[in-house]
Amino acid sequence: xxxxxxxxxxxxxxxxxxxxxxxxxxxxxxxxxxxxxxxxxxxxxxxxxxxxxxxxxxxxxxxxxxxxxxxxxxxxxxxxxxxxxxxxxxxxxxxxxxxxxxxxxxxxxxxxxxxxxxxxxxxxxxxxxxxxxxxxxxxxxxxxxxxxxxxxxxxxxxxxxxxxxxxxxxxxxxxxxxxxxxxxxxxxxxxxxxxxxxxxxxxxxxxxxxxxxxxxxxxxxxxxxxxxxxxxxxxxxxxxxxxxxxxxxxxxxxxxxxxxxxxxxxxxxxxxxxxxxxxxxxxxxxxxxxx
Ligand code: SF4
Numbered sequence: 001x002x003x004x005x006x007x008x009x010x011x012x013x014x015x016x017x018x019x020x021x022x023x024x025x026x027x028x029x030x031x032x033x034x035x036x037x038x039x040x041x042x043x044x045x046x047x048x049x050x051x052x053x054x055x056x057x058x059x060x061x062x063x064x065x066x067x068x069x070x071x072x073x074x075x076x077x078x079x080x081x082x083x084x085x086x087x088x089x090x091x092x093x094x095x096x097x098x099x100x101x102x103x104x105x106x107x108x109x110x111x112x113x114x115x116x117x118x119x120x121x122x123x124x125x126x127x128x129x130x131x132x133x134x135x136x137x138x139x140x141x142x143x144x145x146x147x148x149x150x151x152x153x154x155x156x157x158x159x160x161x162x163x164x165x166x167x168x169x170x171x172x173x174x175x176x177x178x179x180x181x182x183x184x185x186x187x188x189x190x191x192x193x194x195x196x197x198x199x200x201x202x203x204x205x206x207x208x209x210x211x212x213x214x215x216x217x218x219x220x221x222x223x224x225x226x227x228x229x230x231x232x233x234x235x236x237x238x239x240x241x242x243x244x245x246x247x248x249x250x251x252x253x254x255x256x257x258x259x260x261x262x263x264x265x266x267x268x269x270x271x272x273x274x275x276x277x278x279x280x281x282x283x284x285x286x287x288x289x290x291x
Contacts, residue, residue, distance in 0.1 A: 002271055003204060004253045007196040009264055011189035011257035013070045013094025014038050018047070018260075020092045021067050025052050030064025035123070037069045037092065038258040039215035042236060046260075062086060070094040071123045072101060074130035096160050097124055100185035101131045103157055108133040112181065113150045115139050115174065117167050118159025122216065125159050141166065145173040153179035160187040161217050163194070189257055190217055197221050197254040201228035204252035206244065209233045210267050211256030218256030225254070236263060237270035245274050 010018075017037055025031045025047075032055045036044045044054060058066060058077070063086035068078070072093040081089055093101075107114050114136045118125040129136040139145050154174060158167050164186060171182055201207045207225040211218025212235060222233035229252075232244060245251070251271060255264050 005196040007192040017092035040212040072127040104131040112155040200252040201225040204250040205248040211259040
């Protein structure tokens with residue numbers, strides 16, 4: 001039996017970015033995304049086949065259309081791109097990420113230090129920090145929060161994909177020592193996928209989590225599921241191994257917010273094939289035993 005988590009696969013922001021990229025590529029020739037538009041190598045390759053190229057360095061193109069990805073880009077880079085007359089920008093930054101950027105921008109004009117709860121190396125956090133006019137401090141976890149030393153009061157904003165648990169524990173910790181203002185900018189799509197995956201993982205023999213190995217939210221889904229049941233994180237149907245299915249009767253599927261439906265469908269189809277092959281082999285073995 002295969003069950004798919006109620007909330008899995010593409011979120012609103014990713015659907016919007018892909019749709020913007022495809023519509024643009026239908027009308028124009030030179031279409032680029034600054035870095036992979038989403039963290040899914042197979043979907044990026046599909047878009048590449050449609051003529052949407054991934055740029056590492058915006059200086060490498062003289063003209064054309066550059067699509068900004070869902071995580072957003074640093075403000076300075078955005079401003080530099082805006083100045084180039086031969087380049088058109090289509091901003092596919094997710095509106096939820098944009099909201100967090102706008103909050104940081106507004107806070108940058110106030111006295112409070114701005115605490116960003118998030119992963120320092122994540123592009124979304126790098127972009128958020130760029131809106132804070134040098135006033136942002138990134139706090140990744142409770143240990144860092146305990147060691148924090150700043151003067152005055154704090155405003156706290158979150159990377160959209162943080163877990164509510166991490167955000168709440170940091171807020172609680174800082175509240176004991178500082179006067180704080182809290183801006184909860186966590187996106188519900190991530191939270192919903194995590195809760196839905198965890199709920200399903202409790203009821204099945206095995207979970208298959210589908211999504212890019214470079215996708216933070218997919219990796220987190222795999223971590224959550226692995227605390228409940230046997231879990232494998234795969235990118236495509238080709239990664240599935242027959243041996244995994246020998247002693248599993250119920251299989252749960254979930255996918256990160258950057259995993260397209262066509263990959264989920266392929267994985268499901270391949271699992272059905274593997275399981276029906278297994279049943280046929282078992283049937284043959286039993287009929288031999290009878291003879
Ligand atoms: S996970 Fe949320 S914030 Fe991130 S792109 Fe999707 S909808 Fe936007």
